[in-house]
Amino acid sequence: MPANPAVKQVSEVCWEIPTSYKPGMNVPARIYANVKLLENMDSGVIEQATNVACLPGIVRYSYAMADAHWGYGFPIGGVAAFDPEKGVISPGGVGFDVNCGMRLIRTNLSYSEVKPKVKELVDLIFNLVPAGVGVKGSQNFAQSQMGDITSLGVRWCAENDLAWEDDPQHVEEGGYIKGADISKVSRQAISRGVNQFGTLGSGNHYLEIQVVDPARYLDRDLAGEFGIVHDDQVMVMIHCGSRGFGHQVCTDYLRTFESGMRRFEIEVRDRDLACLPFSSKEGQDYYSAMVCAANFAFVNRQIIVNKVREAFSRVFHREADALDMHLIYDVCHNVAKVETHTYDGRTAKVLVHRKGATRSFGPGHPDVPAPYRKVGQPVIIGGSMETGSYLLVGTQKAMEETFGSTAHGSGRTMSRTAARREVRGAELQKKMLDRGIYVKAATMDGLAEEAGMAYKDISEVVETMDRAGISKKVVALRPVGNIKG
Amino acid sequence: MARGWLSSTPFRYLPDVALADIAFEAESSSVNGLFEECALAITDIMVDPGTLRNTSERSLALESENLDRLLYDFMTELIVIKDVDSLLFGRVRVVVSPSGTSLRAVLAGEPIDRERHRLRNDVKAVTMHLFGVKHEGTSWKTTVVLDI
Numbered sequence: 053m054p055a056n057p058a059v060k061q062v063s064e065v066c067w068e069i070p071t072s073y074k075p076g077m078n079v080p081a082r083i084y085a086n087v088k089l090l091e092n093m094d095s096g097v098i099e100q101a102t103n104v105a106c107l108p109g110i111v112r113y114s115y116a117m118a119d120a121h122w123g124y125g126f127p128i129g130g131v132a133a134f135d136p137e138k139g140v141i142s143p144g145g146v147g148f149d150v151n152c153g154m155r156l157i158r159t160n161l162s163y164s165e166v167k168p169k170v171k172e173l174v175d176l177i178f179n180l181v182p183a184g185v186g187v188k189g190s191q192n193f194a195q196s197q198m199g200d201i202t203s204l205g206v207r208w209c210a211e212n213d214l215a216w217e218d219d220p221q222h223v224e225e226g227g228y229i230k231g232a233d234i235s236k237v238s239r240q241a242i243s244r245g246v247n248q249f250g251t252l253g254s255g256n257h258y259l260e261i262q263v264v265d266p267a268r269y270l271d272r273d274l275a276g277e278f279g280i281v282h283d284d285q286v287m288v289m290i291h292c293g294s295r296g297f298g299h300q301v302c303t304d305y306l307r308t309f310e311s312g313m314r315r316f317e318i319e320v321r322d323r324d325l326a327c328l329p330f331s332s333k334e335g336q337d338y339y340s341a342m343v344c345a346a347n348f349a350f351v352n353r354q355i356i357v358n359k360v361r362e363a364f365s366r367v368f369h370r371e372a373d374a375l376d377m378h379l380i381y382d383v384c385h386n387v388a389k390v391e392t393h394t395y396d397g398r399t400a401k402v403l404v405h406r407k408g409a410t411r412s413f414g415p416g417h418p419d420v421p422a423p424y425r426k427v428g429q430p431v432i433i434g435g436s437m438e439t440g441s442y443l444l445v446g447t448q449k450a451m452e453e454t455f456g457s458t459a460h461g462s463g464r465t466m467s468r469t470a471a472r473r474e475v476r477g478a479e480l481q482k483k484m485l486d487r488g489i490y491v492k493a494a495t496m497d498g499l500a501e502e503a504g505m506a507y508k509d510i511s512e513v514v515e516t517m518d519r520a521g522i523s524k525k526v527v528a529l530r531p532v533g534n535i536k537g
Numbered sequence: 538m539a540r541g542w543l544s545s546t547p548f549r550y551l552p553d554v555a556l557a558d559i560a561f562e563a564e565s566s567s568v569n570g571l572f573e574e575c576a577l578a579i580t581d582i583m584v585d586p587g588t589l590r591n592t593s594e595r596s597l598a599l600e601s602e603n604l605d606r607l608l609y610d611f612m613t614e615l616i617v618i619k620d621v622d623s624l625l626f627g628r629v630r631v632v633v634s635p636s637g638t639s640l641r642a643v644l645a646g647e648p649i650d651r652e653r654h655r656l657r658n659d660v661k662a663v664t665m666h667l668f669g670v671k672h673e674g675t676s677w678k679t680t681v682v683l684d685i
Contacts, residue, residue, distance in 0.1 A: 094556075121556055124666050124682075128557070148662045148684045185583050185659040186623045186649045244620040254659035255685045256557065296620040299662040299684065303613055306665060307606075323665055468559055468658075468685070469552030497657055537659065 056098060059083070059090075065118070065520045069102055076106040076321070082113040084459070086516045089118055089508065092465070096122030097129075103321040104132050108329075109139020111402060112395055115454055117409050118516040119463035119508060123147070125324030128408035131457040134330065136390060136403050140318070141335045142327035143309060143342075145405030147386035148302045150342050151349035152257075152293030153224075154383050154410075154432035154460075156443060157357060159364065160376035163263045163284040163532065170490050173261060173367050174533040180359040181259060182251045183537035184494030189250035191355050198242050199234035205347035209354045219354065221421045222379035224411060227354075228347045229389060233340035237297075238304045241341075245297025245348055250355035254498055254537030256464075257292040258437060259356065261533035265440060268511070268528035274445060275527045277427045278380050287529055288360050288377075289441055290353055291434050292537075293386065298345035305338040330403050339388070346387055353382060380443070381421075381430035385410050385460035393455050404455050412446035412458035412523045420446070431523045434461045435510030437491065437502055438484065440530040442514045449521035458523040459514070462507035471506040472497055484534075493536040502536060548578040551680070554667065559658060560682040568604070571670065571677040572611055572631040572640065579615055580625055580646075582683065585655035589627035591645035604637035604670050608679065611640060612663045619660070623649045658685045 058073045065086050071077040081101040085093060097120045104126055105114035111133050120129030125144030132145060159166075166173070182189060191214075193201060201208050206227025209215035220227035234242075252259060264270060264285045275281070294301075309326040312334045313319075318327065328335045357379070361372035368375060388405045395402075413420050413429040420429045429446040439462070450456045466474075477496025480503055484491050493499040517523045547564055554560035559582055563574040580586055597614060601607040611631070618624050626646030633640045649656070662684040671678045 123557075124664055148664070184651075185656045186619050186625070188623070240617050244617060248620070253661075255661075296617075296661065300617070303662050310665075326665075464556040467552050467554075467556050469550055473552075495656055495658075501658075 059098070065516045069098060074102045074106070077102055079105050079110050079113050081105050081116065083116045083120065084118045084516060084520050084522065086512060089512055089516060093120060094122050097127045100125065100127040101130060103325060104130060106321060107132070107140055107142070107325065107327060108318070109135040111135055115457065117459035118513040119408070119459045119461055121463045123407065125322050126405065126407045129459060129463060130407045131405065131409045131454060133393070133402040133404045133455045136330050136401055139330055139403060140327035141330040141339060141388055141403060142325060142405065143302050143305050143338060144324045144326060145407050146342060146388050147407045148299045149293035149386055150298035150301060150345035151384045152386045153349060153353070154385065154434055155290040155353045155357065156380040156430070156432050157288045157360065157377055158279050158380050159286045159288070161286045161368070162282060163286055166261065166286045166532070169367050170261060170533040173363055174490050174492050174535060176363045176367065177259060177360060178492045178535050180363055181356050181535065183535060184254050187251045188247040189355065191249045193246055193249060195242055195246050198246060201351055202234055202344035202347045203232040204228050205350040206354050209351055214358060215354050219379055223350055223382040224384055227350055229343045231340055232343040232347055234344055236337045236341040237301060237344050241297050241300035241304065244300050245295055248295040248297065249352050250359060251295060252356065252535065252537045253292050253295055254494060256502060257537050259360070259535040260289045260437065260531045262287045262289055262441065262529035262531050265528040265530040268440070268530070269525050270527050271525065274427060277424065278430060278443065278526065279376070279378065280527055289432065289434060289529065290356055292352060292356070294345040294349035295352060297348045301341045301345045305341065308334050308338070342388060346384060350382065381432065383410050383432050391455070393451070402455065404457065406457055408460050409457050410460045411456055412450040413456045414446045414448035414451050417451070431458055433459060433510065433514055436462055436504040436507040437531055437534045437536065438504030439510050440528060442510065442528055443526045444514065444518070444523040445526050447521055447524055450523060454522055458517050462510045462513060464506055465508055466506040468501040471501045471503055474505065475500040475503040489531050489534060491534045491536065499536055548574050555682050558682055558685045560680065562678065562680050564676055564678045566675055568633050568637070568677050569631050571679060572608060572633060573629045575608060575612055575679065575681060576615055576626065576629040578681070579612060579660055579683070580627055582658050582660055583619065584625050584657060586627045588653060588655045589625060590647050591626070591628045592647050593645070595624065595644045597642040597644060598640070600639040602638065605668070607633065607637060607640060608670055609663055609668065612681065616660055616662065625649060660685060
């Protein structure tokens, strides 16, 4: 974006836009970015972050993280916290794909063991984890089970032999967010989602076999806290969300909110910022339905993990437990949650919207699983399939500055159509294979759209959040096998 | 003017509107035609229509509060049918009521066949971004941004 005189530098990687920038701003906006990221950030980020700052009941700041780019209403990479009594809830502040998120699983395998079997593993996982248009999962649940599944999430899975005993505690919120109510979810959403458990979806969703990349970054002490103990240890990362279920929840409630706003006489600068008081019946109904969708996504990723464990077990002829395929963690990056935070000299509940942003709770926080509490919550930030990803850890500074929030990924810089014009999927697939990354995609056009050139540099994003002290780098992970929808 | 990917229909993609999603503009001389173009655009985004055999038919009837909402609900219903019944439609006939608050449609298509169909992006939702039906002279137009 061209230099904007309204944007003032607060610290090395933090910039502020004051409330005087736009009439109606209740709080300033803050952007986390280094100079290069800020210069290349689309101008829509400032516009949208300052529009969000105008919403009723917002507290402290409207945030945009280092990977921010233009979205619908809220920027992707946006964070905003609201007073639960006086503030609003906004489906645009969550996103269509409720609890799109990341899950990271470790193995005790070295790359030298996995390298000769990457193709076999990827091909097998591609068959076990459907991806692409209209796919159905192999896990058949009945519609009558959806209430329990979306209330208890991964805990339900553990109670029904679909998760290991320690899986739930290694998922954000212990594997399920409280407050789900399936009666607030439409028949259409249930019908769309019931057959989609264990599917990857498409777009920017992926499943990746990765290797620790010490040449790029490795903090051995911190990595050891998460069971990463070898310099060429193999991991598996999953990026997907709530599938048609979550999308339909958002679709349904955007409609409800549009008509509700007239009743509450709420006006917003952008139609995509449709919102209602969190305390209203509609606001509470949306929250309950959104929580169902969030828990759906946790279960979806759990079913996929089961298939990944099965694939590794079959290829390496050992039980997944013997391969130490335990979850490191699972994080949401599209969600609104009621959390307790200390800000402006008081401790209170706030409704935190994270849209393309990740929770980053610091050491000692009671919501960080006990095994990690002394170091902080794992933060999984996924890059493009060419550049790799990172594991980081949450910090006390995040709690003090950003309601415990950080970036979520690279952020797109180029549209899908533009990427398809620049890149041919088959050529990209071959180029990646030459670089040692075996990619299997549901469609070649979809692959082209996800080329690395269409995304920001993940290392710049991660470095920025590390320098801001919001999330601290633990280890870089490079891809060796990738499945794309 | 860029058309659909390989099709000759009058909808056109808008590459600069949405970074992570897909946007198109549709235009027709009739409101029925506009609805049909939007349906075909959604199909074109999901599959090469040249690989679809339109062998089974489904009828659809919808009601909504106004014309904008009717088109939005119609496109949403196509996405729901794709997920619930795995059906994609390559031929669409729509009749919108004079009040613009209801429609009847006949959709011809077939179940998704991963071996035979050249599948593309999975459309997950219709956004409200830039959305609205415009009637300018003899032309009916709309801009649609789809969540992928």
